[in-house]
Amino acid sequence: MSISYVDPMWGTVDRVHFLRISKHFTCNCQRCSDPTELSTHVSSIRCQQAGCLVNSNKAKGLIAPEQTEEKEWKCNSCNEIYPPVYFMSIVEKAGRELEKLHQKYGNIEAEEEFLRKFGKILSPNHFYLLEVKLGLAQIYGRTQDEPLPILSPKKLCRKLQLCEELLSVFDVLLPGTLLLWNFIFIKKKHSIVHFRLQSFKSPHPLRKTGSYGCFFQDEESSGRDLLPETQGGAHCKQIK
Ligand SMILES: [Zn+2]
Numbered sequence: 001m002s003i004s005y006v007d008p009m010w011g012t013v014d015r016v017h018f019l020r021i022s023k024h025f026t027c028n029c030q031r032c033s034d035p036t037e038l039s040t041h042v043s044s045i046r047c048q049q050a051g052c053l054v055n056s057n058k059a060k061g062l063i064a065p066e067q068t069e070e071k072e073w074k075c076n077s078c079n080e081i082y083p084p085v086y087f088m089s090i091v092e093k094a095g096r097e098l099e100k101l102h103q104k105y106g107n108i109e110a111e112e113e114f115l116r117k118f119g120k121i122l123s124p125n126h127f128y129l130l131e132v133k134l135g136l137a138q139i140y141g142r143t144q145d146e147p148l149p150i151l152s153p154k155k156l157c158r159k160l161q162l163c164e165e166l167l168s169v170f171d172v173l174l175p176g177t178l179l180l181w182n183f184i185f186i187k188k189k190h191s192i193v194h195f196r197l198q199s200f201k202s203p204h205p206l207r208k209t210g211s212y213g214c215f216f217q218d219e220e221s222s223g224r225d226l227l228p229e230t231q232g233g234a235h236c237k238q239i240k
């Protein structure tokens with residue numbers, strides 16, 4: 001049995017620092033001792049070597065912060081070594097931009113732009129990106145002009161994708177009993193329900209094809225491009 005004194009969404013550096021100054025101990029749990037944080041890479045950045053940039057994913061082409069500066073901080077694919085100071089400067093820059101973004105809370109376009117921009121230099125599961133994704137997963141379908149029942153299929157797919165991405169990290173880092181996990185799980189279910197409801201309301205109903213077929217027929221830019229590997233993606237990819 002374990003109790004977390006600190007926000008599990010923070011990266012190791014922040015958690016360890018907080019515990020040292022507030023609780024006066026150094027945590028040696030499995031996650032805190034592992035630079036990859038149980039292979040989630042929530043504190044890692046992306047390698048900028050050309051080959052790695054093309055092929056990097058949630059597990060590869062990433063640099064995890066070592067616990068000391070004496071160790072080499074290197075890419076887990078090409079072994080390129082990165083100076084810790086470079087690593088920190090990237091994370092600090094993202095942190096400053098995120099603070100500016102907080103002043104625009106609810107601005108979907110600004111939040112998506114942050115994900116696009118910093119998705120190129122931070123690990124896909126980096127805690128700064130997770131924070132923005134968590135906000136976005138809630139905002140989609142809750143704006144005045146586009147409440148969930150009339151949310152466009154493309155945005156509905158995006159909401160689902162965000163829920164899937166968050167869940168894949170929470171499954172590892174947060175025990176299933178935590179409120180946050182349940183919250184996202186419920187949100188995801190909620191989205192799926194509305195997804196189905198909408199498909200029945202569409203002019204080409206689901207029951208004709210037994211799948212989500214036709215649902216996006218008239219959408220020039222549908223959500224299927226957005227969702228390569230997630231379960232939500234599978235829903236959208238069934239549409240031919
Ligand atoms: Zn720990």
Ligand SMILES: [Zn+2]
Nearest residue numbers: 047052075078
């Ligand atoms: Zn690399």
